[in-house]
Amino acid sequence: MDIWDLAKEKVKANEEKAASLEEKLDDELSGHLATEIKRRHESHVVLCGNSKSVKDIAHLWELGGGTNLTSLLTIPLKAANIEYVELAKNMCMCLSKAIIESARKTVDLTMKDDEALKQRTAKGMKTRMEKYGDDAKLCAPFPIPITIIGGKYDEFQNFDSDKRRIVCQTLRFAAHYYGANLMFFSSRMEQFHRLGKNVLSMHAFGTVAPQGHIVDHSKPLFVKCGDDSFEAIGAPAAASSAASFSRSSAPIQLWKGSFLEAFPQKTLPNEHGEDLSLDPLFREPLIDRLVEQKQKDLELFVRHKREKPQTTENST
Template identity: 35%
Template sequence: MPKISTDTLWEQAASEVKGRESGSGEEEREAAGERNVLLLGSKTGGKTSILLRCLDRDEMTKPTLALEYTFGRRARGHNTPKDIAHLWELGGGTSLSDLTQIPITPLNVRSLSVILVLDLSRPNELWTTMERLLGAVQSRLEKACSPQRTAKHGAGAKQQASLQEAAERVLPKDYPDRELLSPFPVPLLIIGSKYDLFQELESEMRKVVSKTLRFVSHYYAASLVFTSIKSENLMSKTKSFFSHLAFGLDRGTSVSLDPTKPLVIRAGTDSFSQIGSPPTTDVDIGSLRARNPLDLWKKVYESAFPAESTSEHRELKDPATDPQYGEPQIDAMRAQKDQELEQYKRNAAKSWKALELET
């Protein structure tokens, strides 16, 4: 991929497409310091606000309608190429998970990271959101890494092997509980958002949520951080994790396992022995039928926080009527065409009615 020497979004997108068409774009993008980050999670969970704060952008936040793209740049040093992070944000909660096929392709799997934002103030929706979104990403990664997909995109045997290696990320031999984990195929960061509202929940409820997310993040060999856009200290820690995925910077050494405080856990610093057993008082764990440890924790968690039915599909707005995407000239032409269509329907109805009377 050619060296990017412009700040415009469209020229960067054009360069990205050219790199994909050449069939050798991934290695060149890695050499140029380019990474891809997919941000997804709870609907209205604060994904956009967190992203803007991590990029040091003072902008008004707008609801993410579907899948939005932006980018971040960071200078390595004086007169050196800048690192570029391609940032994709999926809106709509779990309802638009099919759109993960756009940012997850055979050519960028090796440079991809995932950030899952979960709204701590809505614990009844937390597990369902996490399960559906991570499942959708895993499914898409499997398709992107299949030999048929890589061959279709012009990847040779060497690149196919590299993609498969990325999908089956191997942990260090000294990684805690290494043989008991199911590592996520790509680097994963779980962010618990709205910690300020989370503190208003009862102590036992906070304990269940915190302990469960500790288990899930360790099970997937992921990092975990609780944050709030109202806290500069928490956002600073969150930004460190984000910068590590987007630009390869150090995550720092801060770790907090205290359930009474915001959790800050780097991948590999927790263990099942420290986490302990699932937090339950009303359910006999021995009576639960579970296929694996993750399924067991799910059953215990949902006994404390029964999953709520969501209507995200019905709540999605029509982009054509959303004011944040308004275009006066286009909207005026659309209104005119809508009127013409309605008139055509009325005339057609009269014609069919007349034809029926004649016959």
């Protein structure tokens, strides 16, 4: 059995395991299990649409693992579909400089050798920024459309009012700063199902954008790109005044600092560094044994190459 057959079997086993885990989470989403699930579900989604075929098709790629696997963005982000791509980021990752810069770099590399594609993408970004006015000078718009999604609204609506306000202000700023759309969502609340489908259809197939504009922190936010302003959003608590905010060379960092003051983040220890294959959560006995054997073969090969010149020298 080769590695591809093992991979196919593992995919099938993972699907069954995921279904079983989902049922288990509904019954006992608590303790260490819940912590690990939440940690592993730091992700963003790449949406690729194709409305030219007989059937409308949208491909959704979810990238998990936080900042560890951002290099995989090169898989869905191709020159052939970059004009039909939408990035959807969760509320924490929209403040991550590493995620944003990695995605931006990937998009730039994708368009590097296609001047016509660059011009079309720049034109699309300019169109999205038309309603910004003077705010555009303080923004760092992303080259392709982004939608920032505040998930689990069924839980968020029960937060303290002040905390909801801070989260909503921060998300509104991030969306306005990056030229993104902003929406709240919950798979457990029926009112969001139609909205989610309409937003998906808008980005994948160019259908009419859902109507509405909600910025009240006591309600689920829905703000389309260009429908907000820095003046309406206000300054973060960390800034002493709106003037100091406008003079800041990195306003997104002011908002991030203010957010982290209200919501201190727990640093999860990464005992194994960047090598996720050593993480117990990623143990795959069959695959691991094959990898171990390949590593041993490589070590023997390297050792043989190092010893060969010495043997030749001694013989002479």
